[in-house]
Amino acid sequence: MKFKIYNGPLKAFEKFIPKKNTNSLTGVVNTMDLYLRDNDIILSPFESLIIYSDEYSTVKEHFIEGFVNYIFYFAKFLEFEEVYLHNPPKKIAEQLRNHKEIVLEYKQYNYKRLTTSKLKLIKETFDTVVFGQEHVRDEILQSVYTLTNGKNNKPKVIMLYGPPGVGKTETAKLFNKILNGQKLFRKQLSMFHNDNIYSYIFGDKVFSFAKDLIERETNVLLLDEFDKAHPLFYNAFYEMFDEGIFEDKYYKVKLDNAIIFCTSNYQTEKEIKERLGSALYSRFDNVIPYKKLSVSAKIKILEKAYEEELMKFKKEERSYLENIGVLEKMLKVISQYENARDMFITISKLRLYLAREKCIKRQAFL
Numbered sequence: 001m002k003f004k005i006y007n008g009p010l011k012a013f014e015k016f017i018p019k020k021n022t023n024s025l026t027g028v029v030n031t032m033d034l035y036l037r038d039n040d041i042i043l044s045p046f047e048s049l050i051i052y053s054d055e056y057s058t059v060k061e062h063f064i065e066g067f068v069n070y071i072f073y074f075a076k077f078l079e080f081e082e083v084y085l086h087n088p089p090k091k092i093a094e095q096l097r098n099h100k101e102i103v104l105e106y107k108q109y110n111y112k113r114l115t116t117s118k119l120k121l122i123k124e125t126f127d128t129v130v131f132g133q134e135h136v137r138d139e140i141l142q143s144v145y146t147l148t149n150g151k152n153n154k155p156k157v158i159m160l161y162g163p164p165g166v167g168k169t170e171t172a173k174l175f176n177k178i179l180n181g182q183k184l185f186r187k188q189l190s191m192f193h194n195d196n197i198y199s200y201i202f203g204d205k206v207f208s209f210a211k212d213l214i215e216r217e218t219n220v221l222l223l224d225e226f227d228k229a230h231p232l233f234y235n236a237f238y239e240m241f242d243e244g245i246f247e248d249k250y251y252k253v254k255l256d257n258a259i260i261f262c263t264s265n266y267q268t269e270k271e272i273k274e275r276l277g278s279a280l281y282s283r284f285d286n287v288i289p290y291k292k293l294s295v296s297a298k299i300k301i302l303e304k305a306y307e308e309e310l311m312k313f314k315k316e317e318r319s320y321l322e323n324i325g326v327l328e329k330m331l332k333v334i335s336q337y338e339n340a341r342d343m344f345i346t347i348s349k350l351r352l353y354l355a356r357e358k359c360i361k362r363q364a365f366l
Contacts, residue, residue, distance in 0.1 A: 002081065002103045002104075003102050004082065005085050005096070006109075008087070009217040013052075021047040022048045022049070023048075025059070029059060032078075035077070043078060046080055048084060049083045051084065053088075064091055067091070068095045072101075087251070090250060112218075114148050115148055130171055131167065132293050132294050139286060153244075154243060155244045155256075155257070156285045158286045159262045161289055161290065168263040168290055169263060170340075182217035182218045185216040186222040187212075189223055189226055201232070202248050202249065208251070210252075220261070221258055223261070223262045227265055227266055234277075240255065272287060298334050301340045305344055305347045
């Protein structure tokens with residue numbers, strides 16, 4: 001029997017599998033359970049068994065332990081001749097490698113690599129997305145340049161630190177957009193403070209960091225608010241940052257050529273080293289500060305955010321907002337905005353502002 005393993009994101013796996021005459025593991029287990037309990041059921045043979053990564057958590061541990069034997073047993077009744085597996089856990093992968101009657105094929109998703117042409121495009125685009133941080137652009141480009149050599153490189157790990165709302169997250173989004181264009185792998189580490197953190201880090205069948213990593217769509221990773229994570233989480237990053245490998249009891253993930261951005265609100269390198277410890281600090285390829293926004297940077301951000309928000313309105317509404325000079329009013333108090341986040345919050349209230357102005361106009365008319 002042929003077993004075809006696909007390691008990578010779900011969307012890519014769905015393109016890899018056949019579309020006709022298939023069944024899923026859940027469907028087969030349910031059918032066989034009914035059949036073996038002497039229910040009046042007719043078995044329908046098919047050609048290919050498709051096993052999605054989320055299905056491994058729906059079966060009991062003894063099924064995982066005897067996975068290959070169960071599959072061969074089911075095949076006697078349902079006559080399928082090939083099995084497609086999406087990101088199988090280590091226990092299943094080991095059984096497949098050691099079974100003599102299996103023809104095993106592997107397919108690995110190829111993450112898009114950083115090239116000199118993409119590096120050039122990032123350089124040309126950076127200042128139109130991240131304002132007032134020109135020094136950051138050059139520092140990051142120098143840090144990731146070796147990823148363009150065409151070899152399998154360990155990931156580049158870069159700490160971006162400084163005040164909130166000054167472009168750290170936007171930097172990661174820009175790299176991801178140009179390098180890959182798929183969904184950014186983003187983890188908000190401030191969320192990891194509950195009782196489930198241990199199982200998420202070190203291995204859980206349903207919900208785990210390793211499983212999320214192996215199913216990522218991009219090789220640009222954003223570990224946001226790194227400074228707010230539970231200290232236990234940091235222990236999991238040593239090998240990942242150093243060798244590009246993350247492993248728990250279910251999965252082993254390689255992160256060749258990845259770019260890992262960690263953002264934080266630390267104010268100095270000394271503070272980073274004291275809070276994270278020298279062992280983790282030494283594993284960053286670069287630690288880059290972001291400055292407070294200058295007035296000119298704030299103006300650029302406000303103008304861009306205003307134009308983008310304005311496009312969400314109807315033509316007559318846009319004309320009305322322009323005629324009453326909303327942007328000009330905001331520019332007059334630009335110093336009141338601490339960062340881009342403050343400006344985006346204000347811009348997002350434009351519709352409320354518009355409704356209020358129209359209401360005032362109607363009352364005046366009456």
